[in-house]
Amino acid sequence: MSAPVTLFPSPFPKSCFQEAKAIQTKYNELYARISQDEEYLSGLVQEVASGDEFIAELWKIHLRVKEEGYVQNLALGLFRSDYMVHQDGDNLQIKQVEFNTIASSFGGLSAQTSLLHQHLARVEYPLLKDPVPRSSVNLPANNSAEGLAAGLAAAFRAYGKSALGNQTCVLFLTQDGERNIFDQRHLEYAVQSSSDPDHPIPVFRLPFSQILTHTTLAPSSPGRQLLYHPPHNPALTFEVAVAYLRAGYGPSDYPSPAAWEARHQLERSAAIKCPTILTQLAGMKKVQQVLATPEAVSSTPSALRRFVAAGDEAGYAALWRTFTNIYPLDTTAAGQAARRLATDAQACLRYVVKPQREGGGNNFYRAAIPKQLGATPEEHWGSYILMELITPPPVVNTILRNGKLEHGGVICELGVYGTCLWDQGTGALLHNEESGYLLRTKGDQSEEGGVAAGFGCMDSCRLV
Ligand code: ADP
Ligand code: MG
Ligand code: MG
Numbered sequence: 001m002s003a004p005v006t007l008f009p010s011p012f013p014k015s016c017f018q019e020a021k022a023i024q025t026k027y028n029e030l031y032a033r034i035s036q037d038e039e040y041l042s043g044l045v046q047e048v049a050s051g052d053e054f055i056a057e058l059w060k061i062h063l064r065v066k067e068e069g070y071v072q073n074l075a076l077g078l079f080r081s082d083y084m085v086h087q088d089g090d091n092l093q094i095k096q097v098e099f100n101t102i103a104s105s106f107g108g109l110s111a112q113t114s115l116l117h118q119h120l121a122r123v124e125y126p127l128l129k130d131p132v133p134r135s136s137v138n139l140p141a142n143n144s145a146e147g148l149a150a151g152l153a154a155a156f157r158a159y160g161k162s163a164l165g166n167q168t169c170v171l172f173l174t175q176d177g178e179r180n181i182f183d184q185r186h187l188e189y190a191v192q193s194s195s196d197p198d199h200p201i202p203v204f205r206l207p208f209s210q211i212l213t214h215t216t217l218a219p220s221s222p223g224r225q226l227l228y229h230p231p232h233n234p235a236l237t238f239e240v241a242v243a244y245l246r247a248g249y250g251p252s253d254y255p256s257p258a259a260w261e262a263r264h265q266l267e268r269s270a271a272i273k274c275p276t277i278l279t280q281l282a283g284m285k286k287v288q289q290v291l292a293t294p295e296a297v298s299s300t301p302s303a304l305r306r307f308v309a310a311g312d313e314a315g316y317a318a319l320w321r322t323f324t325n326i327y328p329l330d331t332t333a334a335g336q337a338a339r340r341l342a343t344d345a346q347a348c349l350r351y352v353v354k355p356q357r358e359g360g361g362n363n364f365y366r367a368a369i370p371k372q373l374g375a376t377p378e379e380h381w382g383s384y385i386l387m388e389l390i391t392p393p394p395v396v397n398t399i400l401r402n403g404k405l406e407h408g409g410v411i412c413e414l415g416v417y418g419t420c421l422w423d424q425g426t427g428a429l430l431h432n433e434e435s436g437y438l439l440r441t442k443g444d445q446s447e448e449g450g451v452a453a454g455f456g457c458m459d460s461c462r463l464v
Pocket of ligand 3: 098099100357358359360
């Protein structure tokens with residue numbers, strides 16, 4: 001069964017599209033910096049960890065590895081910054097829904113969706129009863145698969161030659177019963193063909209649950225290299241230059257202590273992690289909330305200022321413009337005020353409450369908020385954030401899902417990919433690119449938008 005897709009590219013304001021693309025390298029840099037600020041992340045982890053065992057466990061792994069010493073300073077981010085268009089009178093402005101730092105998906109299928117709509121625009125739309133003239137369809141190019149692959153290839157090259165004389169590889173860590181395999185395969189092929197055709201970069205897929213079965217670590221001296229032993233040929237050993245996690249972002253990937261040991265093995269290895277635990281934690285909704293909290297009401301001073309280079313006023317303003325109101329639900333004055341909004345039967349209708357989770361299906365919306373909070377011990381409310389709902393202008397489209405057409409009002413969410421390779425020790429940015437886009441569209445009656453989570457569908461932008 002194909003992933004659900006719109007029959008037509010949805011109209012999307014050109015200025016908003018360009019703004020989202022233009023700001024991506026700033027976002028990459030911002031999150032690379034946050035990932036390097038262990039002390040700052042530690043403070044935020046403490047704020048949510050008492051009500052969030054998963055975040056607490058991730059932090060413990062980081063601390064264990066820190067104690068023995070990390071052996072890899074390079075870190076790779078394959079990010080995706082998600083937005084909706086906010087309409088304020090005549091003014092249209094992108095507002096960030098969230099920033100993903102782990103397993104940002106659909107870069108493979110998104111490029112294909114753009115190609116599909118380009119094909120339909122050329123061949124099919126002119127034949128319709130109400131033909132869409134080709135000249136009116138402005139479809140931007142989308143290099144998301146190549147862009148993300150270029151990030152992985154940059155990390156692969158930066159890892160360098162194996163000190164042990166092994167052949168190096170990229171390892172995709174996937175989920176059991178993976179549903180996004182076709183998305184991942186496009187990326188895998190793009191990585192393989194991103195280098196000299198006679199020497200394709202070796203790429204392997206391994207379920208996260210089999211890390212301990214098929215990988216080992218070389219001793220600390222010579223350097224804890226992560227060795228991959230392909231199951232189909234026990235005579236082969238590859239050294240993992242880049243460990244790319246398309247799993248491990250939520251509690252269901254850690255059903256047993258062995259799964260946490262597997263994550264520990266990855267984290268303490270010399271492989272370049274995409275992402276490291278610190279980078280994964282930089283993607284907490286709590287981080288997004290403190291960045292978006294104005295100086296005057298913040299319990300932690302001026303978070304965005306802390307991470308934007310001094311003097312870069314334009315960069316600061318450009319990032320700030322993309323934020324919407326997000327509040328803590330802790331016991332600070334701002335948190336108490338947010339608690340009053342969240343528990344008020346009228347006020348709550350404008351908000352969404354988010355835990356520190358990824359992958360869709362974890363938030364609660366509008367009228368459901370007071371009840372859900374009521375069912376949560378109050379001392380754990382601080383592990384949630386309260387976010388104003390963005391309400392984009394109405395769009396009509398037709399979705400093809402499970403072989404059936406659904407026509408009606410839709411809501412579009414734009415994601416912009418970013419790839420970033422940096423040195424955790426020196427802060428040097430070795431690669432920093434905007435890497436294509438994703439448009440996901442859902443029926444306007446649905447709160448959630450994830451495609452794999454079963455709510456949204458693939459789309460592409462027709463710039464207007
Ligand atoms: P996840 O990390 O699980 O994807 P998100 O923050 O992206 O969590 O929320 C899931 C979905 O909920 C989004 O794709 C979007 O459709 C909807 N959503 C989240 N925040 C907002 C918001 N502030 N305004 C409108 N819709 C939102
Ligand atoms: Mg999301
Ligand atoms: Mg997310």
